[in-house]
Amino acid sequence: MADMAAVPEARRRFSPWPAVGFIVLAVLAVLFLAPTAGVLLSSIKTTRDIALGALWTVPSELYWGNFAEVLGNPAVHRYFANTLLVTAPATAVSIALGSLAGYVFAKLPFRGSNLLFLVVVSGMFFPPQAILIPLFRLFNAVDLIDTLYPIVIIHIAMGIPICTLLMRNFFAAVPTALREAAILEGANEWQVLTRVALPLSLPALAVLAVLQFTWIWNDFLWPLIFTQSDEKRTIMLGIVNLKGQYSVAWGVQGSLSLIASLPTLVVFLFFQRYFIKGMTMGAVKG
Amino acid sequence: MERENRFWRAILLALPLAVFAAFVIWPLASSFYYSFTDWNGFDPDYDYVGFDNFAKIYTDKLFLNAAVNTALWIAAAIAVPTACGLALALLIDSRIPGGPVFKSIFYLPICLSAVVVGQIWIWIYQPDWGLLNTVVEAVSGERFNYAWLAKPDSALWSVILAWSWQQTGLSMVIFLAGLTTIPEELLEVCEIEGARALQRIRLVVIPLLAPATVVVIALNIINSLKGFDILYTMTGGGPFNSSDTLAMHMYNESFKKYLMGYGSAISVVLFLIALTIIRLYFRQLRKVDELHG
Numbered sequence: 001m002a003d004m005a006a007v008p009e010a011r012r013r014f015s016p017w018p019a020v021g022f023i024v025l026a027v028l029a030v031l032f033l034a035p036t037a038g039v040l041l042s043s044i045k046t047t048r049d050i051a052l053g054a055l056w057t058v059p060s061e062l063y064w065g066n067f068a069e070v071l072g073n074p075a076v077h078r079y080f081a082n083t084l085l086v087t088a089p090a091t092a093v094s095i096a097l098g099s100l101a102g103y104v105f106a107k108l109p110f111r112g113s114n115l116l117f118l119v120v121v122s123g124m125f126f127p128p129q130a131i132l133i134p135l136f137r138l139f140n141a142v143d144l145i146d147t148l149y150p151i152v153i154i155h156i157a158m159g160i161p162i163c164t165l166l167m168r169n170f171f172a173a174v175p176t177a178l179r180e181a182a183i184l185e186g187a188n189e190w191q192v193l194t195r196v197a198l199p200l201s202l203p204a205l206a207v208l209a210v211l212q213f214t215w216i217w218n219d220f221l222w223p224l225i226f227t228q229s230d231e232k233r234t235i236m237l238g239i240v241n242l243k244g245q246y247s248v249a250w251g252v253q254g255s256l257s258l259i260a261s262l263p264t265l266v267v268f269l270f271f272q273r274y275f276i277k278g279m280t281m282g283a284v285k286g
Numbered sequence: 287m288e289r290e291n292r293f294w295r296a297i298l299l300a301l302p303l304a305v306f307a308a309f310v311i312w313p314l315a316s317s318f319y320y321s322f323t324d325w326n327g328f329d330p331d332y333d334y335v336g337f338d339n340f341a342k343i344y345t346d347k348l349f350l351n352a353a354v355n356t357a358l359w360i361a362a363a364i365a366v367p368t369a370c371g372l373a374l375a376l377l378i379d380s381r382i383p384g385g386p387v388f389k390s391i392f393y394l395p396i397c398l399s400a401v402v403v404g405q406i407w408i409w410i411y412q413p414d415w416g417l418l419n420t421v422v423e424a425v426s427g428e429r430f431n432y433a434w435l436a437k438p439d440s441a442l443w444s445v446i447l448a449w450s451w452q453q454t455g456l457s458m459v460i461f462l463a464g465l466t467t468i469p470e471e472l473l474e475v476c477e478i479e480g481a482r483a484l485q486r487i488r489l490v491v492i493p494l495l496a497p498a499t500v501v502v503i504a505l506n507i508i509n510s511l512k513g514f515d516i517l518y519t520m521t522g523g524g525p526f527n528s529s530d531t532l533a534m535h536m537y538n539e540s541f542k543k544y545l546m547g548y549g550s551a552i553s554v555v556l557f558l559i560a561l562t563i564i565r566l567y568f569r570q571l572r573k574v575d576e577l578h579g
Contacts, residue, residue: 018380018381018382018383021377021380021381021382022382022383022384024377025374025377025378025382025384025388028374028377028392029388029391029392032391032392032451033391034410034417035406035407035409035410035417035448035451036394036395036406038406038409038410038417039402039405039406039409042409050415051414051415052415053414053415053420054415055409055415055417055420056415056417056420097301097302097305098302100298100299100301100302101298101299101302101303103298104294104295104298104299108291108294108295108298110291110292110295118568119311120303120306122564122568123306123310123311125508125560125563125564125567126310126314126557126560127508127511127512127533127553127556127557127560128512128514129514129533129536129537129552129553129556129557130313130314130317130553130554130556130557130560131309131310131313131314131317132313132317132536132540132549132553133313133316133317133320133325133540133546133549133550133553134312134313134314134316134317134319134320135309135313136327136546137316137320137325137546138313141330153305153309154309156305156309157305157306157308157309157310158309158310160302160305160306160310161306164302188290188294189290189291189294189298190294190297190298193298214397217399218398218399218400218401218402219399220399220400220401220514220515220518220519221514221515224518225541236399236401236402236515239401239402239405240401240518240519250409253405254405254409257401257402257405257406260399260401260402261397261398261399261402264397264398264399265397265398267397268394268397272390272393275393275396275397276393276459279396279456279459279460280459280460280462280463
């Protein structure tokens with residue numbers, strides 16, 4: 001993003017109407033944020049207020065009952081714990097495996113390695129439906145349905161393409177001379193990877209941690225297929241299920257959505273730079 | 287040296303490739319295999335039925351309906367987030383104060399889950415107190431409680447609009463990255479030659495954004511094919527299958543009716559569509575790599 005910050009004056013002469021442009025953008029931004037405002041507002045209003053059509057007004061007083069209801073619900077605690085149990089290991093392991101493969105593709109290319117790399121990276125774009133049924137059959141056969149294991153395993157496997165792609169691109173930028181110097185001094189490839197290449201690629205690890213965390217946290221399809229009991233549900237699936245329980249308690253639904261999004265919102269606000277970098281580095285998935 | 291390299295390649299690639307092959311490539315190949323069977327999801331046994339599942343596609347009215355809806359979604363995915371993302375990127379990239387803040391605002395929805403985006407937009411479309419009907423009532427002065435998500439005429443488009451809202455930010459950042467690669471000198475020359483802002487955008491900037499545009503469109507199409515979560519949350523494919531897509535139809539046939547053989551056939555069709563787009567994308571990938579290094 002450094003090169004973006006350095007956009008010089010000439011580019012900034014682009015539009016002759018900065019003021020008009022600003023107003024246009026500001027109006028668009030308000031329109032764009034309006035949907036989100038609804039969920040925010042509903043979370044601090046009573047069901048009665050919302051039913052009376054007062055959702056879209058600024059509240060005169062804040063009502064915290066919805067948050068109390070959500071935070072006091074033991075099911076929500078369980079959903080959070082389950083989501084964390086899936087997200088943490090899947091994020092860590094997919095990045096580790098991507099680093100291994102990315103290192104080979106960047107520093108130890110071989111005949112056909114480009115093709116192999118393309119095959120791995122293309123996995124990023126496969127519709128999940130295309131691998132759904134055989135995986136269901138597999139995990140059913142080994143009796144892992146209604147556990148978190150299939151979800152973790154699939155997120156690791158589905159994360160390998162993007163992690164490999166990003167790590168390869170970062171490792172490719174590590175000077176070959178550094179690797180050769182280390183090898184001359186008697187280091188093996190494992191030592192070059194862990195002591196030279198990885199420490200120089202911390203930004204890539206940060207980018208991947210942010211992206212993988214967000215995608216896995218937000219995932220819905222895999223837990224939908226592989227979990228059945230409420231004990232094993234993750235948070236996004238939990239939201240959908242609690243909607244039945246709180247069918248007209250709109251305020252509770254609003255605060256539930258908000259609380260479920262909090263981890264990814266916090267990550268986004270603090271690490272937005274990495275987010276955008278990951279998304280635009282030809283490593284785009286959404 | 288070469289012997290050592292071979293050793294390390296094997297050691298380092300073994301685990302990632304094994305995991306990828308076992309849980310992505312093998313299931314993908316198996317989907318093709320099961321699409322020729324009548325597996326029902328429970329019995330370990332199944333029969334080989336040849337092309338029956340693919341023949342059924344031609345007579346299945348719900349498949350046709352889902353395919354048409356998927357095509358509409360793809361068409362919208364090509365046009366809406368792409369055009370909006372481009373417009374926003376051009377605005378933000380021009381001399382406007384607060385650019386980074388605007389960028390964050392338009393980009394923010396990308397970190398939300400599709401389930402939450404669905405929830406957010408249900409609030410917009412809610413018939414009694416949703417924002418859309420509230421605004422219509424305020425403007426027209428009459429009672430208005432059209433149920434956008436519960437009417438076959440509007441359900442699909444309502445979901446597509448919500449999806450486009452989230453997708454726009456992604457298109458925008460890719461266009462913004464593309465814009466940074468356009469040489470300053472070129473734009474300066476245009477200005478000296480007397481080209482006006484709109485001419486510069488139309489004749490210089492947009493043609494030079496061609497590689498970024500291909501990437502944006504390819505991604506939007508791929509993501510529209512994956513658009514299952516948001517549909518599931520907002521309409522579940524209803525009412526009366528009016529907002530069904532291929533992904534939703536595949537889910538229903540496989541996990542509601544347990545016709546896993548037929549579901550596999552649908553997933554094969556989905557994959558082949560995706561593969562076409564992936565190839566288009568990779569043809570541009572080299573150019574994009576040059577763009578973003």
